[in-house]
Amino acid sequence: MAESKKEIKTYISDASDDMTWHERLYVPALAKGFGVFAKHFFRNLLGDKEEGDTGTIQYPEQKIAYSERWRGAHRLTKRPDGSTKCVACMMCSTACPAQCIHIIAKEVDDPNVEKAPEVFVIDELRCIFCGMCVEACPKDAIRMDTGIHVPAMYSREEAVWDLDKLISNKGVRGNV
Ligand code: SF4
Ligand code: SF4
Incomplete structure (x- = not known):
């Protein structure tokens, strides 16, 4: 058990050694993630919902077209x-x-x-x-x-x- 803990610590320490100071700051990664979030948020908020510009629809008022192969309920x-x-x-x-x-x-x-x-x-x-x-x-x-x-x-x-x-x-x- 002690050996495996030591191995994990070594692995983490090796991974950290490979990181640049830029990556260690985490701020650029956070900013990048926030950018992706903001892009989808504003696209859903302001995009053309009728034309299907966004991934979110106002179900049940709005429905997507089903495949030709969809058979349906009984x-x-x-x-x-x-x-x-x-x-x-x-x-x-x-x-x-x-x-x-x-x-x-x-x-x-x-x-x-x-x-x-x-x-x-x-x-x-x-x-x-x-x-x-x-x-x-x-x-x-x-x-x-x-x-x-x-x-x-x-x-x-x-x-x-x-x-x-x-x-x-x-x-x-x-x-x-
Ligand atoms: S009860 Fe028999 S006849 Fe009626 S729907 Fe079911 S399988 Fe068909
Ligand atoms: S009613 Fe029963 S057998 Fe018929 S589609 Fe639904 S789950 Fe399947």
Whole structure:
């Protein structure tokens, strides 16, 4: 232990010996650092925010353009009669690693369908946007193609999207 302390001291002392008197003052380095800070500060304060001249944006009033490849938050697709294609099979909620999908099934009269969701909610704050639910769905009933980035909100409840909200969301490349 004593040996290693001695080695560290020697290393520090050697490093100090290599420094010029100019570097030992630290003032030029401080001035340089302050210059970088001032440059970014005034650029953010006075730069053209609309043109994206600064690295800071006034979110949520101002939003940056997302990549073409950004798919977005969830929606439930519909049949021609406006009802959801979801048959409440629970495949999506089973596949979801964040356990943020909650479904309660109900029976329906249509023998081709048998079940539909009575309750279908997704907690978008817990969601990690992995897309596993979309992959797991055998009916193409859930998609992540709305282009929506979950907005800033004032309460957790607003982030829990229910059946009506999920059905009303539209796809950016056409709605089904
Ligand atoms: S995207 Fe992933 S985390 Fe979000 S609801 Fe689907 S499976 Fe769950
Ligand atoms: S969205 Fe798809 S996977 Fe999820 S319960 Fe409905 S039919 Fe099943």
